[in-house]
Amino acid sequence: MAHTTVEHAADAAAFIQNQERTRWHDQALWFVRAKRDKAARAVPEWEQLRALAGQIKRHTLAHLADYLLQFEEQALRHGAQVHWARNADEHNQIVLEILQRHLVRKVVKSKSMLTEECHLNPYLERHGIEVVDTDLGERIMQLRQEPPSHIVLPAIHIKKEEVGQTFHTHLGTQADATDPNYLAEAARGHLREKFMAAAAGITGVNFAVAETGGVVVCTNEGNADIGVALPPLHIASVGIEKLIPRWADLAIFTRLLARNATGQPVTAYTSHFHGPIPGGELHLVLVDNGRTTLRAHDVFRESLCCIRCGACLNTCPVYRRSGGHSYHATIPGPIGSVLNAAHDPRTYYSLPYACSLCGSCADVCPVKIPLDQQLLYLRGTIAGAKHLPLAKRLLMKLTSFVMQRTWLYTFAGRLARWWLPKLPRFLVYNRLNAWGKQREIPAFPKKSFRELYQNRQRHGQ
Amino acid sequence: MRIGLFIPCYIDQLYPDVGMATAELLEKLGVEVEFPVEQTCCGQPMANTGCQPETRPLAFKFLKIFRDFPYVVCPSGSCVAMVRYHYREHLSGQPGFEELVGKTFELCEFLVDVLKVKPLAGSFPYQVGIHQSCHGLRGLRLASSSEVVGPSFSKMRYLLEALEGITFSQLDRPDECCGFGGTFSINEEAVSSQMGLDRLADHERVGTQVLTAPDMSCLMHLSGLMRRRGTRLPVMHIAQILAGRAVSAAY
Amino acid sequence: MDSKHDILNTLRRDPVPDTGLPALDGPWLTFEQPLDQFREVLAAVGGQSLVAAHEGDLPHALAQLPSFRAAQRVWSLVPPVASVGRDWTTVTDPHELEVLDYCVAPGALGVAENAAVWIAHPTVPHRAALFLAQHLVLVVPGRSLVHTMHEAYARIPPGQTSFGLFISGPSKTADIEQALVIGAHGPRSLTVVLTGTDFPASRFSP
Numbered sequence: 040m041a042h043t044t045v046e047h048a049a050d051a052a053a054f055i056q057n058q059e060r061t062r063w064h065d066q067a068l069w070f071v072r073a074k075r076d077k078a079a080r081a082v083p084e085w086e087q088l089r090a091l092a093g094q095i096k097r098h099t100l101a102h103l104a105d106y107l108l109q110f111e112e113q114a115l116r117h118g119a120q121v122h123w124a125r126n127a128d129e130h131n132q133i134v135l136e137i138l139q140r141h142l143v144r145k146v147v148k149s150k151s152m153l154t155e156e157c158h159l160n161p162y163l164e165r166h167g168i169e170v171v172d173t174d175l176g177e178r179i180m181q182l183r184q185e186p187p188s189h190i191v192l193p194a195i196h197i198k199k200e201e202v203g204q205t206f207h208t209h210l211g212t213q214a215d216a217t218d219p220n221y222l223a224e225a226a227r228g229h230l231r232e233k234f235m236a237a238a239a240g241i242t243g244v245n246f247a248v249a250e251t252g253g254v255v256v257c258t259n260e261g262n263a264d265i266g267v268a269l270p271p272l273h274i275a276s277v278g279i280e281k282l283i284p285r286w287a288d289l290a291i292f293t294r295l296l297a298r299n300a301t302g303q304p305v306t307a308y309t310s311h312f313h314g315p316i317p318g319g320e321l322h323l324v325l326v327d328n329g330r331t332t333l334r335a336h337d338v339f340r341e342s343l344c345c346i347r348c349g350a351c352l353n354t355c356p357v358y359r360r361s362g363g364h365s366y367h368a369t370i371p372g373p374i375g376s377v378l379n380a381a382h383d384p385r386t387y388y389s390l391p392y393a394c395s396l397c398g399s400c401a402d403v404c405p406v407k408i409p410l411d412q413q414l415l416y417l418r419g420t421i422a423g424a425k426h427l428p429l430a431k432r433l434l435m436k437l438t439s440f441v442m443q444r445t446w447l448y449t450f451a452g453r454l455a456r457w458w459l460p461k462l463p464r465f466l467v468y469n470r471l472n473a474w475g476k477q478r479e480i481p482a483f484p485k486k487s488f489r490e491l492y493q494n495r496q497r498h499g500q
Numbered sequence: 501m502r503i504g505l506f507i508p509c510y511i512d513q514l515y516p517d518v519g520m521a522t523a524e525l526l527e528k529l530g531v532e533v534e535f536p537v538e539q540t541c542c543g544q545p546m547a548n549t550g551c552q553p554e555t556r557p558l559a560f561k562f563l564k565i566f567r568d569f570p571y572v573v574c575p576s577g578s579c580v581a582m583v584r585y586h587y588r589e590h591l592s593g594q595p596g597f598e599e600l601v602g603k604t605f606e607l608c609e610f611l612v613d614v615l616k617v618k619p620l621a622g623s624f625p626y627q628v629g630i631h632q633s634c635h636g637l638r639g640l641r642l643a644s645s646s647e648v649v650g651p652s653f654s655k656m657r658y659l660l661e662a663l664e665g666i667t668f669s670q671l672d673r674p675d676e677c678c679g680f681g682g683t684f685s686i687n688e689e690a691v692s693s694q695m696g697l698d699r700l701a702d703h704e705r706v707g708t709q710v711l712t713a714p715d716m717s718c719l720m721h722l723s724g725l726m727r728r729r730g731t732r733l734p735v736m737h738i739a740q741i742l743a744g745r746a747v748s749a750a751y
Numbered sequence: 752m753d754s755k756h757d758i759l760n761t762l763r764r765d766p767v768p769d770t771g772l773p774a775l776d777g778p779w780l781t782f783e784q785p786l787d788q789f790r791e792v793l794a795a796v797g798g799q800s801l802v803a804a805h806e807g808d809l810p811h812a813l814a815q816l817p818s819f820r821a822a823q824r825v826w827s828l829v830p831p832v833a834s835v836g837r838d839w840t841t842v843t844d845p846h847e848l849e850v851l852d853y854c855v856a857p858g859a860l861g862v863a864e865n866a867a868v869w870i871a872h873p874t875v876p877h878r879a880a881l882f883l884a885q886h887l888v889l890v891v892p893g894r895s896l897v898h899t900m901h902e903a904y905a906r907i908p909p910g911q912t913s914f915g916l917f918i919s920g921p922s923k924t925a926d927i928e929q930a931l932v933i934g935a936h937g938p939r940s941l942t943v944v945l946t947g948t949d950f951p952a953s954r955f956s957p
Binding site: 048 | 507514515523548635647649650675680686689693751
């Protein structure tokens with residue numbers, strides 16, 4: 040059976056076909072990046088915070104088993120229940136079992152990339168449980184039956200007209216409505232009903248503090264807070280890389296997260312849970328799902344430091360011009376390219392090449408993950424495992440063969456410079472010449488540098 | 501002072517005047533320039549495609565050619581970054597390798613950090629757009645990048661700023677990638693071209709009269725896009741401006 | 752083997768180099784006028800601030816807000832301000848709080864760098880009130896203002912309450928074309944009343 044691979048370049052080209060949308064997408068995300076720059080510059084110790092955040096995360100990874108045990112011990116002391124899941128299936132089974140035990144039919148969920156990664160929604164729906172995503176952007180995507188295209192701004196790829204159409208169909212808003220205030224108000228009313236009817240709330244977690252056994256959730260809408268303040272049952276899915284050692288470390292991360300994500304000084308709500316709501320239950324599901332494998336790898340371990348701020352997506356010139364869906368992954372953009380290609384290099388072979396190696400992602404990263412270098416490293420893995428198309432591999436072999444032989448390089452260069460300008464245009468600019476689709480090739484000089492230089496040496500200065 | 505001149509293969513074949521300008525500039529500053537003719541390509545296209553076995557012999561070839569020079573100077577941030585950061589996996593432990601890493605410089609950093617030259621005299625009465633080639637910017641830190649909080653600096657601008665009549669373009673996106681990216685320009689042709697067109701539009705909007713960069717590859721890409729569209733903003737490698745070339749020498 | 756031990760054993764099997772846990776010494780950002788900074792940031796994140804020299808002035812200060820004057824259902828947890836509509840302390844099911852127009856709650860401390868106010872659970876019997884009310888008022892002693900989150904976390908006893916949170920501005924979203932909409936799910940407005948006259952390192956500027 041043929042293996043389906045993600046072909047980023049083809050999907051990106053299709054996205055760019057809609058020039059107006061591409062420009063909007065690019066500018067909207069650049070605007071977020073510019074706000075981030077302004078917020079970062081307002082903090083004189085910004086670079087120190089980045090360095091500390093990176094050190095804290097790397098240290099935590101080194102002692103992850105100890106910190107997980109400390110976290111569990113403290114969480115139990117507060118009356119939380121702690122579960123461990125090796126993979127997505129175990130995670131989903133644990134969540135389902137808790138919900139079934141409480142006879143829950145309706146759940147509200149706030150944003151959690153981990154539950155997206157585990158495909159929790161369709162799993163619960165198959166078992167007759169209604170799951171409502173309550174983050175506005177995620178709800179829009181859920182109603183449209185599309186995956187989010189950004190980890191912080193899930194609906195960044197669609198226009199208000201499209202939101203209007205979606206809400207008209209599903210929420211009965213006026214046809215052709217486009218006013219964001221009107222549409223958000225309609226969603227507020229719709230989701231209030233869902234909040235009032237839910238028997239359990241599911242959240243993700245931004246940080247899990249080993250010292251205190253608490254989890255911290257950051258939102259702007261307040262949806263996570265409403266979702267777990269009404270029903271007695273709160274289930275929080277926690278990737279094991281979310282651990283940080285100390286309560287005081289929260290200051291470092293809460294100072295970085297929102298500033299780097301959206302340019303806000305902090306999220307509107309930063310909520311700390313140590314134990315269940317009075318009379319209720321708090322379940323913490325600690326999930327591995329490939330994280331221990333990444334941790335064991337000397338290069339990819341770095342990617343587990345990610346705090347999901349989304350800044351590398353906002354700054355990536357390729358992401359901004361290709362849209363999140365072109366990555367066909369729960370997490371798109373530079374960090375998504377690393378995580379997905381590290382996990383499954385065959386399927387995601389094209390993602391590390393969807394990168395001009397500009398390095399902006401690494402400079403914007405709040406925990407200093409060298410994302411561009413990780414993508415470069417992955418290219419080695421992918422080429423080494425022969426996941427690259429044969430033509431590309433052969434071209435590189437040929438180039439290397441020529442470049443190893445100075446005489447051949449010199450000869451080939453002279454031949455090309457003499458020959459190519461004489462060729463009819465259709466032979467140079469055709470389907471096979473990707474460079475020439477929108478670009479002219481350089482005008483060929485008669486003499487190379489080495490010829491000019493050697494002439495000059497021969498004939499004196 | 502004697503240096504080995506490292507001229508990237510595409511400059512050798514396509515932009516010989518950039519190499520000549522580099523040699524002349526260095527000689528004018530009293531440097532003894534030697535161009536070892538055995539050199540070809542540093543291997544970056546192969547390395548950036550992930551083809552390490554194809555890169556390896558070129559790394560060895562490079563070390564053999566340049567090992568004995570006190571300094572190696574190159575008018576390309578990208579190719580210097582290749583030697584400085586990506587040869588290690590092939591050449592680690594080879595005699596002369598650590599020294600090679602320490603003595604290989606991009607032209608602007610060689611002028612500013614090693615020769616410690618003052619801003620160059622001359623005249624260049626144009627509004628110049630300095631394109632911040634990414635590997636020079638974020639790899640070699642030839643200038644401060646917009647993401648990092650700290651003092652603002654630019655070795656390119658420092659070298660140019662004393663030229664009579666010169667002014668500099670101020671862009672909303674000071675260091676957005678042009679979209680060349682080596683084989684990226686072929687693999688992701690649509691995105692690459694879009695990035696380049698956007699970068700050119702930024703420069704047109706602010707009235708750039710001459711576009712320069714420490715890497716000719718970015719300019720090759722941008723110039724190729726312009727020539728197809730019949731627009732023509734002169735592009736010059738920074739070595740050409742520093743060597744006193746007129747705008748008529750622009751590509 | 753169960754999942755817990757499987758995960759822990761895998762983690763123990765693969766040793767990872769440690770570069771140490773850094774000390775968090777700073778120095779951190781400080782402001783000459785923390786009160787002004789707090790108020791400026793609060794306005795920038797969509798909130799508003801009032802000052803009241805004495806707790807007794809609170810009702811008068813809040814009466815400046817037209818929506819507060821018109822409110823039919825107010826739950827005040829700050830004594831000088833009267834609750835309106837019913838005895839909210841008898842609420843047992845938090846769903847009943849959905850009808851609240853206003854919630855007036857005490858904040859333990861304010862953070863100048865980001866206008867965040869810390870609220871701990873025991874001061875608010877049903878935390879749902881903070882999110883369900885159409886409008887929220889937080890009363891914060893001026894002397895509790897700190898410069899940054901570092902000082903804030905240093906002053907909050909870790910893990911002593913089952914729930915505690917920072918609130919910075921009203922509920923908001925920008926998920927529709929990046930247009931900022933205030934009042935996504937939670938309160939449509941946030942008013943922080945700073946009380947007292949002893950603000951740290953700051954002129955009292957009503």
